[in-house]
Amino acid sequence: MMFVSLNLMSSLKIKKTLSYQGNNLSYTITYKEQKHIILRVIQGEVRISAPFNTPDWEIEKIIYKNISKIVSVQNKHIIASVYDFNTLKPWVKVFDQEMEIIIDENLTRSKIENNKIYMKNYFNQEEQVKKLYSILAKHYKNWFISRTIDWSLKMNVQFRNVNVKLMKAKWGYCLPKDSKIAYNTKLLHFNDEIISYVIIHELTHILHPNHSKEFWHFVERYCPNYKELQTQLNSTGI
Template sequence: MQSEKRKTKILKTLSYKGQKIEYFLTLRDQKYIRLKLEDTNIFVSAPLTAYDWEIERLIYANIQKIQKIIDYKQKNQMFLISSKGFVKIEDQKIPAFFSEEIDKTNKMSFKIYETNEETIKRMYKKIALNYFGYFEKIIDKYKEIMDLDFKNLSIRTMKGKWGVCFPEKSKIVLNTRLIHYPKIALEYVVVHELSHLVHKNHSKDFWRHVEKYMPNYKNISEILKVNVL
């Protein structure tokens, strides 16, 4: 029973500039008080004999840094898994509903699975299906402007890449996560990948080709650097 108590997280609050700051406290057999952030949550582990004022002193000493990180993450949070959650679509927070039973009539209703990882994976699969037409419309627009064509468009989540072009297969893959960003960011990736049908590598000629159809591509590409994949 003693070991179970030591692993129990207690939700506590303190006040900072009129705001309530929540943190999760775990008491353990350890020498020092430790503080860490996970997403927008504050976690503190402390010795079994630690006083509340010692714990709060550490939080207050780091509160401005904590607040900056939390504010940044909240501003750039792409989705919130909750019964009253949201998913960013074109940089706008759209209400989304995560529960064990989904509403099949609502495309922003998502099923909760055993792990967050599985829930997120399934969420993106549903988004890819529901918003395929959105991606397709933009790529159709630019393939006409650029006088290019290809046979196969695929939308799926990828790590480290916003898009991939396979010129020999006449295939382009776009990252589902682009749905979170302003449309111009998706348009940049589309122009980038379509340009690979003409220039396979990132040569000077390739970038000149991109610039021809999107003169301010350098500024637009910065939008996608806000969140690292």
């Protein structure tokens, strides 16, 4: 709980995180002279203004109460920034760079070639997006395996299996007992540094199943700026 003297300042802005389904949700609180707590999601960022001396539990209660709406708005924001089928040259971001999508209704087999994605026209936006992620997952699975091997050797951590698939509320997960790791296909929208953080994060779970102090110390050993990368990742929504 935080108490702030009204005599010292007219407003106070603080960045915080809370846990939601295994991931950290970042948000910014601005304490002001006002009566009620106000929650907004602007460009994917959760922003809260609250009266001075509002306890943390009360703010978190409002966030959890509206979590489904927050995630929905964040998802719409990330969708608008990572692909576009409604343009003359459809595209999707892969490794934070735009990759052209060629849609051909006569195409029988989808493929990625010469840094372009070739896929058939499904005449349905939802189905088109679903197929797009399926193409990306299949094409880049070996890339994820290779990157995981690279980091596992550096970290001296052994794993058995890697999977790539769409997830609704996680960027990845690890089954420590089975040494199995899965990555969200949407990670492909980000640059290599952020993806590497997630790989390091999941490999660390093989040694430390929970987010203990030992877990974060091990992550920091191989990714010193993990807090910054984690904030970038979670501020976009899934």
